[in-house]
Amino acid sequence: MKITDTGDLWWKSAVVYCLDVETYLDSDGDGIGDLTGLGRRIDYLADLGVTCLWLMPFYPTADRDDGYDVTDFYGVDPRLGNHGDLVEVIRSARDRGIRVIVDLVVNHTSDKHPWFVAARRSKTSPYRDFYVWRDEPPANNVNAVFPGEESTLWELDEKTGQYYLHSFYRHQPDLNIANPTVRDEIAKTIGFWLQLGISGFRVDAVPFLLEVPEGADFSDPHEYLRDLRRFLQRRSKEAVLLGEVNLPYRDQRTYFGTGKGEELTLQFDFIGMQALYLSLTRSDPRPLAKALRGRPAIAPESQWANFVRNHDELTLDKLTEAEREEVFAAFAPDESQRVYGRGITRRLPTMLGGDPRRIRMVYSLLFSLPGTPVLFYGEEIGMGENPEIPGRMSVRTPMQWHDGRNGGFSSAAPSRLPSLPPEGGHGPRHVNASDQMNDEGSLLHFMRRLAARYRISPEIGWGELEILEHDAPGVLVHSLTADVGRMIAFHNFTDEPRAVRIALSDEPAGTELSDLFGPGRTPLDDRGRFEIELAPYGWSWQRLSRPGDGRIG
Known part of the structure; x- marks a missing residue:
């Protein structure tokens, strides 16, 4: 498909820029x-180059799992x-060319949700079948999602004497x-938020959403995902489903759909992310290159x-045990920096020792990889954990x-904040948006430039x-070619200078390279x-500037 078509x-x-409203800016000092x-802060986001704002859960909550x-x-x-x-945020964002998507968390509810409160009153409750119940838990009743925090998947409800399934925490029944x-209630939820101007949903833990109870008459869960996509597109032609699917590529391909992308619109590349950290550990891009080559073909849509980085632990679960230990040793040498035996609880700048060269190389790579870049709030200024x-x-x-x-987040006493910013070299005294806005050499200005160049590089x-x-x-040298042209990105994973020699025998005479971040031209x-x-x-x-192509750069 041509870009112009x-x-x-x-x-x-x-x-895409992800944030939690609760930790972004307090306007009233509570x-x-x-x-x-x-x-x-919508103008700040627009100035950064954000075109899609992803809001983490802002719904009423029992507040036992950060919303x-x-x-x-x-x-x-x-x-x-x-x-x-909320509507004012959506309107203000739209006026500046920013769409808003929100978390869709419908694989479970809180145990305080009215549906579950009603369901546990009686086995005959009309809401009983909204959840998954068994008289006895299966033999393999082990929680692999939160090892060390939850030991089981099935929890006894003492009033009714049955067990309910919770793939995550016990206070989150599936x-x-x-x-x-x-399914109708989920569709109504989607329809409601679309009507308010939302442009799509980041779908939480999609494989868990599609898990069907044993013995249920529901043969193809993916047909349900296709049905959700059809419903979405009937209500809004522009709306998307951005799925959290941490599975091997061969399984992720299924969640896009087998035809013209009729299931999830976008999926996070967990495999590529984990390979990136292995490459950073080894100063060797080959693990990342292997992952990129292994991406399955997907529909143009x-x-x-x-x-x-995202809002959870930096999961390394798809690496081998030996590879995971390599990354742990390099970026989380202290046990306190690890969680669940698979993840790291640090942000990129602290993992890279604050080295601005490596940090900028990684974000250059992020914006130049084939796909859509997603930032977690604070990445643009180099926040730490x-x-x-x-x-x-x-x-x-x-x-x-x-x-x-409080780093300008709130005027309240620190004891009233949901959490505290770090102290030391990555705390607000040394890392903050205000200082960086006035420093053209800052990470914030660098990220603005990346976003701007990315936006004029449809390849x-x-x-x-x-x-x-x-x-x-x-x-790592990778090329991206579309009907509008071709660009090539170079990234040095080592602490040594490198001279990279390439031969492009398929390019016409008179072709030259134009530096997208400077005046240089290389014939x-x-x-x-x-x-x-x-x-x-x-x-x-x-x-690549070919004779007579008229491209910018």
């Missing part, structure tokens, strides 16, 4: 971030604001998608979502706006990937050869 497939060239505060234990799928947590405040009434906060919550600290009280979101061979050890010789010099941890984006 696609219509408005906006997600193919989006810049210690909790809110929608009004977020509204005051993922929802008590009302149609509500707004009153601590954060109300529906009017919904039963084999029940058509539950579908897309991979690339990320360096708070090691005093245990587990995955260590990276969900308040946004650091300036070097004053990245649309192009066909090729890993180019060369003789410079420790350097190809009569055999299509050229050389690029890279500094330690250096990087370069080059566009």
Whole structure:
């Protein structure tokens, strides 16, 4: 499919930014971030180059899992604001070219949700079949999602004497998608938020959502996912489903759909992310190159979502045990920096020792990989984690706006904040948005430039990937080719300078390389050869300028 023939497939060239309203900006001094505060930062996000804002759960909650234990799928947590405040955020964002997507957390509810409260009153409750029950738990009643925090998958409800399934925490009973009434409720939830102006959903833990209870008459869970996508597109032609599917590539391909991308619109590339950290550990891009080559072909309407860090632990579960231990030794040498035997509770800058060269190389790579880049709030300024906060919550600290009280997040006493920013070199005194806005050499300005160049490089979101061979050890060179042109990205994973020599025998005479971040131009010789010099941890984006093509750059 040609880029010019696609219509408005906006997600193919989006810049996605994930944030938690509760920790972004407190407008009224109660210690909790809110929608009004977020509204005051829409211009900041637009200036950064964000085109899609992903909001973590803002629904009413029992607040035992940072909002993922929802008590009302149609509500707004009153601590954060109300529906009017949310609509103002959506309108303000849309006015600046930013779409808003939200978390869809419908694999489970809170045990305080009215449905579950009613379900546990009696086995004959009309809500009983909204959840999954058994008289006895199966023999393999082991919770693999949160080892060390939850030991079982089935919890006894003493009043009715039956066990209910909880794939996550015991206070999050699983919904039963084999029940058509539950499926209807999920569709109504989607329809409600679309009507308010939402442009799609990040679907939480999709494989768990599609798990069907043993013995249920529901033969194809993927037909349900296809049905959700059809419903979504009937209600909004622009809306997307961004799925969390941490599975091997062969299984992820199934969640896109077998035809023209009729299931999930985008999926996070967990395999590529984990290979990236193995490559960083070894100063060798080959694990990442192998992962990129292993990506299955997907429909032109579908897309991979690339990320360096998200709001959970940095999971390494798809690496081998030996590979995982390598990454642990390099980036989480202390046991307190690890969780569940598979993940790291640190942000990128602290893992890389604050080295600005490596940090910038990684984000250059993120924006140049085929797919859509996804940022977690604070990445644009190099925020670190708070090691005093245990587990995955260590990276969900308040946004650091300036070097004053609470990093400018709130005027409340620190004891009233949902969590505290870190101290030391990655705390607000040294890392904050205000200082970096006035420093053209800052990470924030660098990220703005990356986003701007990405936005005028449709080859990245649309192009066909090729890993180019060369003789410079420790350097990844990848090419992206679309009908509008071709670009080549170079990334040096080593602390040594590298000279990279490439031959492009298929390019016409007179072709030259144009540096997308500078004035440099490099002509190809009569055999299509050229050389690029890279500094330690250096990087370069080059566009092929063919005679008469008229491209910018």
